[in-house]
Amino acid sequence: xxxxxxxxxxxxxxxxxxxxxxxxxxxxxxxxxxxxxxxxxxxxxxxxxxxxxxxxxxxxxxxxxxxxxxxxxxxxxxxxxxxxxxxxxxxxxxxxxxxxxxxxxxxxxxxxxxxxxxxxxxxxxxxxxxxxxxxxxxxxxxxxxx
Amino acid sequence: xxxxxxxxxxxxxxxxxxxxxxxxxxxxxxxxxxxxxxxxxxxxxxxxxxxxxxxxxxxxxxxxxxxxxxxxxxxxxxxxxxxxxxxxxxxxxxxxxxxxxxxxxxxxxxxxxxxxxxxxxxxxxxxxxxxxxxxxxxxxxxxxxxxxxxxxxxxxxxxxxxxxxxxxxxxxxxxxxxxxxxxxxxxxxxxxxxxxxxxxxxxxxxxxxxxxxxxxxxxxxxxxxxxxxxxxxxxxxxxxxxxxxxxxxxxxxxxxxxxxxxxxxxxxxxxxxxxxxxxxxxxxxxxxxxxxxxxxxxxxxxxxxxxxxxxxxxxxxxxxxxxxxxxxxxxxxxxxxxxxxxxxxxxxxxxxxxxxxxxxxxxxxxxxxxxxxxxxxxxxxxxxxxxxxxxxxxxxxxxxxxxxxxxxxxxxxxxxxxxxxxxxxxxxxxxxxxxxxxxxxxxxxxxxxxxxxxxxxxxxxxxxxxxxxxxxxxxxxxxxxxxxxxxxxxxxxxxxxxx
Numbered sequence: 001x002x003x004x005x006x007x008x009x010x011x012x013x014x015x016x017x018x019x020x021x022x023x024x025x026x027x028x029x030x031x032x033x034x035x036x037x038x039x040x041x042x043x044x045x046x047x048x049x050x051x052x053x054x055x056x057x058x059x060x061x062x063x064x065x066x067x068x069x070x071x072x073x074x075x076x077x078x079x080x081x082x083x084x085x086x087x088x089x090x091x092x093x094x095x096x097x098x099x100x101x102x103x104x105x106x107x108x109x110x111x112x113x114x115x116x117x118x119x120x121x122x123x124x125x126x127x128x129x130x131x132x133x134x135x136x137x138x139x140x141x142x143x144x145x146x
Numbered sequence: 147x148x149x150x151x152x153x154x155x156x157x158x159x160x161x162x163x164x165x166x167x168x169x170x171x172x173x174x175x176x177x178x179x180x181x182x183x184x185x186x187x188x189x190x191x192x193x194x195x196x197x198x199x200x201x202x203x204x205x206x207x208x209x210x211x212x213x214x215x216x217x218x219x220x221x222x223x224x225x226x227x228x229x230x231x232x233x234x235x236x237x238x239x240x241x242x243x244x245x246x247x248x249x250x251x252x253x254x255x256x257x258x259x260x261x262x263x264x265x266x267x268x269x270x271x272x273x274x275x276x277x278x279x280x281x282x283x284x285x286x287x288x289x290x291x292x293x294x295x296x297x298x299x300x301x302x303x304x305x306x307x308x309x310x311x312x313x314x315x316x317x318x319x320x321x322x323x324x325x326x327x328x329x330x331x332x333x334x335x336x337x338x339x340x341x342x343x344x345x346x347x348x349x350x351x352x353x354x355x356x357x358x359x360x361x362x363x364x365x366x367x368x369x370x371x372x373x374x375x376x377x378x379x380x381x382x383x384x385x386x387x388x389x390x391x392x393x394x395x396x397x398x399x400x401x402x403x404x405x406x407x408x409x410x411x412x413x414x415x416x417x418x419x420x421x422x423x424x425x426x427x428x429x430x431x432x433x434x435x436x437x438x439x440x441x442x443x444x445x446x447x448x449x450x451x452x453x454x455x456x457x458x459x460x461x462x463x464x465x466x467x468x469x470x471x472x473x474x475x476x477x478x479x480x481x482x483x484x485x486x487x488x489x490x491x492x493x494x495x496x497x498x499x500x501x502x503x504x505x506x507x508x509x510x511x512x513x514x515x516x517x518x519x520x521x522x523x524x525x526x527x528x529x530x531x532x533x534x535x536x537x538x539x540x541x542x543x544x545x546x547x548x549x550x551x552x553x554x555x556x557x558x559x560x561x562x563x564x565x566x567x568x569x570x571x572x573x574x575x576x577x578x579x580x581x582x583x584x585x586x587x588x589x590x591x592x593x594x595x596x597x598x599x600x601x602x603x604x605x606x607x608x609x610x611x612x613x614x615x616x617x618x619x620x621x622x623x624x625x626x627x628x629x630x631x632x633x634x635x636x637x638x639x640x641x642x643x644x645x
Binding site for chain 2: 052053073075077078079080082083084085086087088089101103104106107108109
């Protein structure tokens with residue numbers, strides 16, 4: 001009986017240690033991500049037409065303690081519409097350009113706000129916790145009427 | 147204890163109710179105000195919001211169905227909720243067989259247009275195309291909403307000359323493309339090849355370059371030796387089929403239908419023992435697998451790394467892969483795409499030169515996705531048939547097709563006045579001229595089992611396990627058997643045929 005109790009106690013200790021270890025890893029990565037800054041430098045058109053022939057260039061810059069992060073993978077994901085390329089890489093000054101393509105407004109897909117989330121996929125060490133930013137584009141009806 | 151028993155009884159009843167709901171013919175998915183729909187890869191994905199794993203969820207059909215439900219009170223049920231496969235006709239046929247057996251067949255179905263025509267499962271839609279589409283302003287005949295060439299496409303017109311599917315998406319010129327290392331081509335003065343001969347010469351030149359492991363990587367989905375492969379279907383066969391049109395286009399209308407192909411096969415026109423075109427095509431296909439593709443190509447599981455490292459000159463991929471390719475940050479060079487080269491008179495005296503057209507010159511793009519109304523679901527239910535026709539009409543209104551085609555990004559609309567994915571413009575793809583190949587389909591076994599036997603025999607020949615003559619004998623036997631089965635199953639009138 002005593003042996004069984006000890007065994008159960010050991011299991012809890014191991015489980016607790018594992019949870020603590022993974023939590024610390026997560027905390028480290030979360031804090032590490034905070035040391036990176038992904039900021040939107042410019043957006044070519046914040047209120048584009050809801051038309052798939054339109055292109056919106058979004059320039060972002062990634063820095064780490066104020067210094068440019070070169071060669072970082074940048075991933076952009078819009079809530080609607082698509083990106084010309086979902087992944088790109090920062091240049092030596094930490095800049096990267098992603099290009100958004102709106103969907104075309106139809107009776108089923110009216111013009112609405114779209115949020116493009118841009119993540120630095122290279123800053124994470126253990127968990128996939130990425131420094132990120134986002135930009136909201138206010139898609140306009142094709143006819144130009146608000 | 148008693149409570150536990152009651153709980154079990156209630157749970158059992160609930161399970162029974164769920165099972166009855168999903169299997170009850172005509173009651174669950176095709177009930178009085180229901181419509182069971184299979185839109186293949188256009189059905190809504192489980193996730194509505196984009197995720198890194200699935201950045202392009204399918205929502206257009208979700209929104210269209212919601213609007214239709216609100217307008218008509220009909221409830222749309224999706225075949226994707228019933229584990230409908232989307233990979234190949236064998237698995238799709240198997241799924242439909244099961245659904246028909248449990249009396250839960252979708253009213254609107256997908257099986258690559260006419261992929262199951264020999265099973266007589268499709269409603270003849272010809273008469274409905276004369277009705278007006280109420281969802282298109284001023285339309286008098288539904289047929290007029292579509293590009294006019296689609297009605298003779300082999301995915302739409304069955305072997306009995308009946309229109310059995312409604313097209314929604316067409317190939318954007320060609321459904322496949324050759325992705326190539328643009329830097330490598332420019333540095334070495336290589337031209338974009340247009341014919342198969344030019345393509346072979348380009349591959350030879352690439353093989354001689356230092357650092358090139360593979361001149362060409364076949365489509366990753368073509369994992370085995372097969373006459374149904376992309377290379378044979380889109381590149382090797384069309385010129386040979388064109389060369390035979392004086393013997394296969396019986397009515398001389400410039401279009402070789404499935405009916406005419408069946409007749410030609412049964413009249414011995416495609417017998418490789420006597421048909422020079424067939425003999426030359428199969429020899430070219432044999433050379434493709436034995437000398438053109440790199441040794442051991444079937445065991446290469448990772449083409450991506452050598453491609454990213456610039457060790458592959460060209461690779462075959464679908465147009466749908468374009469965005470994935472642009473997002474490949476590991477690729478160390480610029481890429482571009484060109485239309486698959488086609489074997490023509492410079493490859494063989496038995497292959498014809500093909501006509502080339504741009505989309506602006508009204509290139510007759512082949513049908514990529516077309517949808518049927520399934521006889522087993524609607525034959526005793528005229529109201530359901532009417533509902534299915536009505537939803538197809540709603541789906542083929544220009545706004546609906548624009549939303550579907552732009553979101554999917556693989557093709558262009560089959561209806562007039564609808565938009566297309568603008569990423570094709572970024573690639574300059576739609577400025578290309580494409581070989582007109584949709585009127586020159588090369589026959590294999592017609593029936594899945596016969597085609598499988600032909601491909602197995604071809605594989606044996608390529609691997610040196612049989613001779614060319616043995617392959618020709620099996621091919622001729624299986625092709626004729628498949629053609630005869632289709633003729634018998636579909637009750638095709640063969641009077642006037644020399645068989």
